[in-house]
Amino acid sequence: xxxxxxxxxxxxxxxxxxxxxxxSYADGHALRQEKLAAELGCSRIPVREAIRQLEAEGLVITxxxxxxxxxxxxxxxxxxxxELRAVLEPWLLTASIPFLDEADFAxxxxxIDEMADLGFEGWGDANWRFHKALYAKCGxxxxxxxxxRIHESIERYLRIHMRxxxxxxxxxxxxxxxxxxxxxxxxxRATALLTTHILEVSDKLVESVEIARGLRxxxxxxxxxxxxxxxxxxxxx
Amino acid sequence: xxxxxxxxxxxxxxxxxxxxxxxSYADGHALRQEKLAAELGCSRIPVREAIRQLEAEGLVITxxxxxxxxxxxxxxxxxxxxELRAVLEPWLLTASIPFLDEADFAxxxxxIDEMADLGFEGWGDANWRFHKALYAKCGxxxxxxxxxRIHESIERYLRIHMRxxxxxxxxxxxxxxxxxxxxxxxxxRATALLTTHILEVSDKLVESVEIARGLRxxxxxxxxxxxxxxxxxxxxx
DNA sequence: CGCATTAAAACTGTATCCAAAAATACGATG
DNA sequence: CATCGTATTTTTGGATACAGTTTTAATGCG
Numbered sequence: 338x339x340x341x342x343x344x345x346x347x348x349x350x351x352x353x354x355x356x357x358x359x360x361s362y363a364d365g366h367a368l369r370q371e372k373l374a375a376e377l378g379c380s381r382i383p384v385r386e387a388i389r390q391l392e393a394e395g396l397v398i399t400x401x402x403x404x405x406x407x408x409x410x411x412x413x414x415x416x417x418x419x420e421l422r423a424v425l426e427p428w429l430l431t432a433s434i435p436f437l438d439e440a441d442f443a444x445x446x447x448x449i450d451e452m453a454d455l456g457f458e459g460w461g462d463a464n465w466r467f468h469k470a471l472y473a474k475c476g477x478x479x480x481x482x483x484x485x486r487i488h489e490s491i492e493r494y495l496r497i498h499m500r501x502x503x504x505x506x507x508x509x510x511x512x513x514x515x516x517x518x519x520x521x522x523x524x525x526r527a528t529a530l531l532t533t534h535i536l537e538v539s540d541k542l543v544e545s546v547e548i549a550r551g552l553r554x555x556x557x558x559x560x561x562x563x564x565x566x567x568x569x570x571x572x573x574x
Numbered sequence: 575x576x577x578x579x580x581x582x583x584x585x586x587x588x589x590x591x592x593x594x595x596x597x598s599y600a601d602g603h604a605l606r607q608e609k610l611a612a613e614l615g616c617s618r619i620p621v622r623e624a625i626r627q628l629e630a631e632g633l634v635i636t637x638x639x640x641x642x643x644x645x646x647x648x649x650x651x652x653x654x655x656x657e658l659r660a661v662l663e664p665w666l667l668t669a670s671i672p673f674l675d676e677a678d679f680a681x682x683x684x685x686i687d688e689m690a691d692l693g694f695e696g697w698g699d700a701n702w703r704f705h706k707a708l709y710a711k712c713g714x715x716x717x718x719x720x721x722x723r724i725h726e727s728i729e730r731y732l733r734i735h736m737r738x739x740x741x742x743x744x745x746x747x748x749x750x751x752x753x754x755x756x757x758x759x760x761x762x763r764a765t766a767l768l769t770t771h772i773l774e775v776s777d778k779l780v781e782s783v784e785i786a787r788g789l790r791x792x793x794x795x796x797x798x799x800x801x802x803x804x805x806x807x808x809x810x811x
Numbered sequence: 812c813g814c815a816t817t818a819a820a821a822c823t824g825t826a827t828c829c830a831a832a833a834a835t836a837c838g839a840t841g
Numbered sequence: 842c843a844t845c846g847t848a849t850t851t852t853t854g855g856a857t858a859c860a861g862t863t864t865t866a867a868t869g870c871g
């Protein structure tokens with residue numbers, strides 16, 4: 338079974354990460370070892386190692402003897418993630434702008450074009466790739482990796498937000514304007530725009546997440562009520 | 575076979591982390607699964623999961639089919655870690671100072687006192703605990719956790735630096751002064767001092783690490799030469 | 812001395828087993 | 842009828858044994 342390509346536990350981790358980031362596994366979704374092993378056609382050991390890895394990445398939490406589940410990020414943490422972005426990204430942009438060349442600008446523009454006709458699915462990832470393109474020359478790899486992790490951890494909430502608002506608002510125009518300012522090497526205005534861009538999205542997104550969680554809670558309250566009315570008739574699966 | 579006291583993978587991870595942070599396992603030290611399992615009295619499974627976890631934390635790197643070793647941080651990364659500290663810590667301090675109370679100051683002072691009669695061993699950890707005490711009220715848990723990880727990843731190089739310079743220089747006076755400024759709620763001067771404090775240590779520490787690595791390289795060049803002179807006489811272990 | 816072949820070591824994953832803890836189902840009782 | 846306690850089932854965490862593969866070393870020959 339051509340398992341020669343790469344280490345299995347890494348592939349399992351990549352697959353689970355993809356499912357969590359994409360929202361395919363919602364917050365609180367339980368990651369059952371045996372089920373995943375059967376589904377992926379491997380034993381439990383690579384699954385367990387992958388779960389450990391994702392736990393260290395903060396995407397899942399494991400409770401001993403109870404298993405792993407997709408970690409739900411509290412709204413305070415979500416807000417804080419955006420605050421961190423608002424601190425770090427302008428810093429990286431400042432360091433990067435003087436060294437950006439035409440190839441970097443073209444790459445960023447290509448991502449903008451790509452995002453134009455993109456649905457909800459790949460939007461969060463493309464958004465990060467656009468921002469990252471502007472930090473290409475910042476010379477701070479560790480910080481970029483940290484930011485990538487931050488973007489990954491909030492990607493599913495960005496998706497929820499876009500699904501609720503059914504649109505990507507003025508992000509596209511923000512991005513285009515930001516790219517123009519970078520081309521003009523206008524660090525002052527570019528960082529100012531970037532900061533407001535990040536913080537604006539933050540407020541709206543937190544709002545959406547609170548609405549979504551409120552809805553989910555109502556649903557959770559509704560389900561037991563339904564179960565009382567229709568005893569034992571629900572299909573559970 | 576008292577295997578009732580199973581060693582959990584978390585404990586293995588904590589132990590290995592401790593050994594890496596303390597410098598007990600130097601850069602490049604190979605983490606052999608079977609050897610560790612035998613030493614810790616457990617099977618390879620917890621060891622493997624612990625290694626995956628540490629890999630995600632950036633403390634070790636694994637090369638497929640070759641095993642795991644303690645990750646060596648390039649000097650550029652070390653410098654970058656301090657740059658990140660210089661950006662994030664003043665930010666946290668600014669957010670925290672207005673809300674610090676006497677208990678927080680007393681805790682910070684206690685760490686300073688503790689550091690006075692402390693050798694190389696626990697100094698890096700205490701240093702972080704002092705800084706963290708000042709960010710107690712910043713309300714940014716994610717950022718604090720990130721910084722903790724940064725401090726952990728550079729702790730062994732701090733140890734190397736102190737061993738080479740055999741002293742903790744003016745860190746103590748810096749810390750005392752910083753605490754005074756925090757007590758006075760002088761955000762301006764406190765953040766300025768903090769920034770210079772971090773960047774000063776950075777330059778000196780990078781220098782020490784470069785010296786240490788230069789020495790180690792010489793040693794590596796010397797060893798094969800010795801082996802040639804005294805064929806087969808080296809005890810390998 | 813250099814290089815090719817071979818042997819050993821070490822990692823990766825599978826399968827099976829067991830113990831412990833949690834979840835669930837079930838039944839007794841007030 | 843609701844609630845509490847017990848028993849069964851599920852799931853996790855780990856141990857053990859084994860096979861396959863790759864890297865490293867050791868050996869031997871020209």
